[in-house]
Amino acid sequence: MTQGRNPEVTRPAPGQSFGAGRLARFVKGVVWLLVVVLVAVSITFALSRIVPADPARLAAGLEAGPEQVERVRQDMGLDDPVMVQYVRYITGLVRGDFGDSIRTRGPILDDVVEALPASIELIVVSFTIFASLGILAGAAWAYWPRGVHAVLLRVVAVAGSAVPVFWVGLLLQIFLAARPDWFPLVARLDFPVAGNLNHQAAGIAEVTGAGLLDALIARSPSAMLEAARVLFLPVMTIVIHNIALTIALMRSSLADQLDREYVRAARARGLSEWRVVVVDALRNALNPVVTMLGLQLGWLLGGVVIVEVIFSWPGIGLYAFSSFQSFDYNAIMAITVLATAGFVLVNALVGQIYPLLDPRIKEAR
Amino acid sequence: MSLLAVEGLTVTYPGGQRPAVKGVSLEIESGRTLAVVGESGSGKTTLALALAGLLDRRARRHASRLEINGEDLLAAGRRRWRQLRRTDISFIFQSPINSWNPTRTMIAQVRDAMSAAGRAGRMPELMDLLARVGFEDPERRLADLPHQLSGGMLQRVSIAVAVIIEPALLIADEPTSALDSTVQSEILAILGELRSEADLAMLIISHDLSVVARVADYVMVLYGGKVVEQGARAAVLGSAVHPYTRGLLDSVPRLDGDRKILLPSMEPGHLPASGCPFAPRCRLVVDECRRVEPDLIPINDTLAACPPAASSALITT
Numbered sequence: 276m277t278q279g280r281n282p283e284v285t286r287p288a289p290g291q292s293f294g295a296g297r298l299a300r301f302v303k304g305v306v307w308l309l310v311v312v313l314v315a316v317s318i319t320f321a322l323s324r325i326v327p328a329d330p331a332r333l334a335a336g337l338e339a340g341p342e343q344v345e346r347v348r349q350d351m352g353l354d355d356p357v358m359v360q361y362v363r364y365i366t367g368l369v370r371g372d373f374g375d376s377i378r379t380r381g382p383i384l385d386d387v388v389e390a391l392p393a394s395i396e397l398i399v400v401s402f403t404i405f406a407s408l409g410i411l412a413g414a415a416w417a418y419w420p421r422g423v424h425a426v427l428l429r430v431v432a433v434a435g436s437a438v439p440v441f442w443v444g445l446l447l448q449i450f451l452a453a454r455p456d457w458f459p460l461v462a463r464l465d466f467p468v469a470g471n472l473n474h475q476a477a478g479i480a481e482v483t484g485a486g487l488l489d490a491l492i493a494r495s496p497s498a499m500l501e502a503a504r505v506l507f508l509p510v511m512t513i514v515i516h517n518i519a520l521t522i523a524l525m526r527s528s529l530a531d532q533l534d535r536e537y538v539r540a541a542r543a544r545g546l547s548e549w550r551v552v553v554v555d556a557l558r559n560a561l562n563p564v565v566t567m568l569g570l571q572l573g574w575l576l577g578g579v580v581i582v583e584v585i586f587s588w589p590g591i592g593l594y595a596f597s598s599f600q601s602f603d604y605n606a607i608m609a610i611t612v613l614a615t616a617g618f619v620l621v622n623a624l625v626g627q628i629y630p631l632l633d634p635r636i637k638e639a640r
Numbered sequence: 641m642s643l644l645a646v647e648g649l650t651v652t653y654p655g656g657q658r659p660a661v662k663g664v665s666l667e668i669e670s671g672r673t674l675a676v677v678g679e680s681g682s683g684k685t686t687l688a689l690a691l692a693g694l695l696d697r698r699a700r701r702h703a704s705r706l707e708i709n710g711e712d713l714l715a716a717g718r719r720r721w722r723q724l725r726r727t728d729i730s731f732i733f734q735s736p737i738n739s740w741n742p743t744r745t746m747i748a749q750v751r752d753a754m755s756a757a758g759r760a761g762r763m764p765e766l767m768d769l770l771a772r773v774g775f776e777d778p779e780r781r782l783a784d785l786p787h788q789l790s791g792g793m794l795q796r797v798s799i800a801v802a803v804i805i806e807p808a809l810l811i812a813d814e815p816t817s818a819l820d821s822t823v824q825s826e827i828l829a830i831l832g833e834l835r836s837e838a839d840l841a842m843l844i845i846s847h848d849l850s851v852v853a854r855v856a857d858y859v860m861v862l863y864g865g866k867v868v869e870q871g872a873r874a875a876v877l878g879s880a881v882h883p884y885t886r887g888l889l890d891s892v893p894r895l896d897g898d899r900k901i902l903l904p905s906m907e908p909g910h911l912p913a914s915g916c917p918f919a920p921r922c923r924l925v926v927d928e929c930r931r932v933e934p935d936l937i938p939i940n941d942t943l944a945a946c947p948p949a950a951s952s953a954l955i956t957t
Contacts, residue, residue, distance in 0.1 A: 536738035543694055543733070544753035544801065545726030554752075555741045633743045634785060 304626075308619045313365075315615040316608065320364060323604040324357055330604055334377045368612070374605035378598065383609045386594060392484030394583070394590030398575050400487065400506060401513035406568050409518045413525025413564075414557060417533060428522055435519025440578070444512040444585040451508060458508050461587035509586040513579070517571055524567055529560035562632050569625030573618040642667040643808055643841040644691065647705035651686050651865075654698050658911055660686040662865040668858075670808065673835065673842040675856035675873075677849065677888065683865035684845045688813045691843065692731050693721025709808055726757045730802035734814035736794035740786040746794075747782040750801060757805045769800045773830045792823035796830070803834050810835065810842045816851060828854055849892055853877055861885045864917025866933075871942030882944040884918050916945070924948040 331348035332339075339347070348354050352363065367374060373383040416428045452460040483489055486505060490498035532538065533556050541551045583592030591610060598606035629636045644667065651661040661683040668674045676684045689695050693716070706713045708728060713720070725731070733739045740749055754760050770778040775796045786794060795815065802810060815831065816824040832855055835842050846852055852859055852873070859876040861869040861884065869882040880886050911917045915930040922929065926948050936943040939950045 536733060536735060537741045539689075539694060540731075540733050540739040540798075541741070541749075541752070542722075543692060543725055543731035545722055545756040546752055547722070547756065550752055550756070555744065559741070559743055634745075635743065635787065 304623050308616065308623065311619050312612060312616050316365070316368065316612055317361075319608045319611040320361055323608060324360075326602075326604075328602045330377060330602060333602055364608075373609040373612075376598070376606050377603045378601045378606070383606050386606070387591065387609060387613065389484070390589060390591045390594040392488075393486075393588060394579055394592060396485035396487060397506070397509055397513070397583070397588060397590060398572070398579060401510045401517070402568075402572055402575065404510065405514040405518040405521055408514070409521025410525050410561070410564060412518075413522040414529050414560075416522065416526045417529035417560075418552060420530070428526075432519045432523045432526075435515050435517075436523075438516070440512060440516045440581050441585060443515050444508070444582060447508050447511055448585070459505055509582050509588055512582050512585070513575070517575075520567060520571065521564065525560065525564050528563050529556060532556040532560045558632055562629065565625060565628050565632065569621055573621045576614045576617040576621075642707075643670045643709060644668045644843070645705060645707045646691070646703060649687070649690060649701070649703040649706065651683075651690050651695065651702075652700045653696070654700075657913070658865060658917075659683075660699075660865050661690065661862075664862075664865075664867055666860060666867075666870075668809070668841040668843060670841050671836070671839045672857045673844060673855050674858045674860060675852040676843065676845045676860050676862060677847065677852055678862035679847060682862040684862050685813055686865075687862070688731075688811050688843065688845050691809075692725060692729050692811055693718070694725075694731070727805060728808045730805060730807040730810045732795070732798050732802050732810070732812040732815045735818045736791045736798055737786060737818075739798055740794060742786055745783055745785055746789065746797060750782060750797065753801050754804070759805060762804065766800060766804050769804055770796065773800055773834075774826065775800070790823075791819050792827065795819060795823075795827055799827070799830060799834070803838060806838060806840075808840055810840050812842065812844045814845055814847070817846070817848065824851075831855065849877065849888065861888070864911045866917055866945065867936060868918060868946070869942055869944040870936070875941035879940055879942070880944075881939045881942060881949040882918075882946045883922050883924050883949060885944070887921075924952065 329344075331344050331351060331353050334351065335344045335347040345354075352360060355363075364374070371384065373387070375381065376383050376386055379386055412428055412431075416425055419425070448460055452458045481489060483492070486502035487499065490502045533552070535556075538551055538556055541555055546555075579590065580592035580595055582588065583590050584596050587593065591613070594606070595610045597603075598610065646667070647665045649661060649664045650659045652659045664683075664687060666674060676687060678684045686695070686699075690699075690701055693713075695701060703714060708724065713724075716724075740746065750766070751760065751763070754763060754766065767778045770782075773796045775781065775793060781789065781793070782797070789797075795818075799815075812831065816827050819827060828851060831842075831844075835855075842855075844851070844855055856873045859871065859873050860867055861876065861880075861882065863884050869876060869880060869885045876885060877889065880889060910920070912919055912930065915932060916922070916925075916934050919925050919929040924946070929948065934945040934947055936945050937947070937950060939946070944950075
């Protein structure tokens with residue numbers, strides 16, 4: 276990003292090699308991740324035993340008699356003491372066993388693996404769009420504070436964050452899917468199936484389960500177009516809601532940097548506007564934006580539930596919603612663990628970006 | 641011929657009650673130094689920025705003449721000003737630590753400046769110059785980030801980068817006010833030496849009369865955006881007639897403890913709408929001062945904007 280960045284900046288502290296410091300930090304990060312996940316699992320586990328619902332009753336069915344319910348209870352190990360159940364659950368988790376689903380009767384891991392690609396595709400595409408567009412728009416707004424674009428961006432920045440996600444989704448469905456029917460109203464109705472694209476109808480092989488990626492692998496332009504069409508409305512819903520904050524923060528952060536004396540000093544040295552604004556000011560302005568984008572991405576891991584329900588998007592969010600409805604407590608716990616781990620991971624990754632933007636941070640550790 | 645010639649320069653910021661700089665005229669020849677003196681808010685920084693084309697985009701600038709090297713710059717666009725800053729005008733700022741991007745190494749920023757000026761190939765010369773001005777081991781220390789260097793070190797880099805392009809005009813806005821007094825005098829010595837070597841015109845802004853006494857050939861005193869007195873250094877520092885200049889001179893702490901009348905302190909932002917801006921604090925004030933804005937007139941050895949001082953000067957001499 277910068278020319279001639281001297282590697283000496285990252286000189287290690289005396290008596291400690293740089294590699295060892297990074298390894299220590301990595302190990303610390305992993306331990307921290309495990310602790311957070313364990314706490315989250317424990318809380319969820321406790322809640323699932325406090326909630327006044329009877330999973331055995333649900334699993335056995337409404338028609339089942341008391342003896343049948345008892346048998347199911349014994350089969351599921353629900354008559355054991357809570358601590359025994361807790362230890363059994365944790366040891367299962369360590370082996371990668373999330374238990375069986377009451378609803379689908381299969382291992383939860385299989386369900387999750389099937390639903391995950393669709394969610395990841397939705398989140399990655401949405402995040403990429405609102406992060407990049409938001410940064411560009413916010414930067415343009417800060418650099419050219421007056422004009423028609425400024426008025427438009429102000430409207431987007433205020434309305435986008437003020438309007439609830441489900442309302443945006445419904446409006447988009449009414450005006451872009453119902454009539455005129457440019458986009459599909461919902462992704463797919465034949466849930467649960469892998470992926471968000473009807474691979475058979477599109478004539479492509481299912482490799483990853485993520486429609487856009489599979490179409491790309493199959494090099495099929497028509498399938499890519501179809502996958503993009505299916506993605507469009509849910510992605511727009513997430514983008515409209517999230518881009519507002521990105522634009523607003525980017526604008527104020529860059530405007531603040533552009534007012535600093537070093538910007539004027541760089542101009543005084545005859546540097547081009549591109550160098551002054553992009554290489555110096557923009558990079559400094561990105562720091563708080565990266566923090567917020569990390570939080571937004573973490574939030575999306577859970578927040579995608581509403582969007583997936585609105586558009587019947589066959590991802591982890593819709594799976595979670597169905598599990599809540601049928602009190603599929605094993606599935607709920609599995610999703611909690613995944614969302615927590617995802618959140619912590621994203622934050623750890625964000626922590627790796629800071630020193631790239633501001634070398635003083637690396638040195639301070 | 642003067643290297644820099646300005647007539648009737650007025651700068652207004654949006655929402656400002658009065659212009660930040662009003663009707664300022666000045667000339668500097670090569671090899672000469674003009675010091676602009678005034679308290680904060682007197683418009684001296686705005687004046688310096690205007691002369692380097694660095695004013696805020698919202699500021700309005702008017703002048704009847706603005707020439708550098710004989711080139712008329714009244715209609716010069718941003719591009720032309722940038723080109724001038726690359727080759728003809730250098731600027732040194734007050735705060736060395738704020739003059740550099742805190743997140744990039746000094747060497748990267750110095751290289752940026754050098755290549756902007758088209759002198760990327762002259763890095764070895766810059767290193768020599770840095771060593772000469774007391775920046776030890778430049779190859780290694782420039783790899784540091786700005787906050788790892790002291791203010792004096794940073795200001796030495798600023799000066800070296802400013803001078804290496806061999807500018808015709810060097811503008812220094814309070815170049816030593818943010819530094820310790822020992823470092824201050826080293827920096828002033830460096831500036832003076834480089835200036836006489838390079839035969840460049842220098843405009844130095846300061847509120848510190850001891851700095852002015854050391855480096856200036858001419859002195860211009862600003863108050864409320866207006867020139868209240870100007871003249872040769874010896875004349876202004878020795879026999880100033882404007883009550884504001886006299887007040888400034890009398891405010892300098894003396895070892896003998898013999899202080900004369902101190903300036904009444906200013907209420908910030910309370911400059912009068914008409915008449916002489918200094919009238920509310922002036923001991924010579926007459927009714928006329930509040931009505932008519934005085935022009936510069938020759939009184940004794942200087943030009944001063946104070947008719948009452950003229951009459952009292954006549955009486956005392």
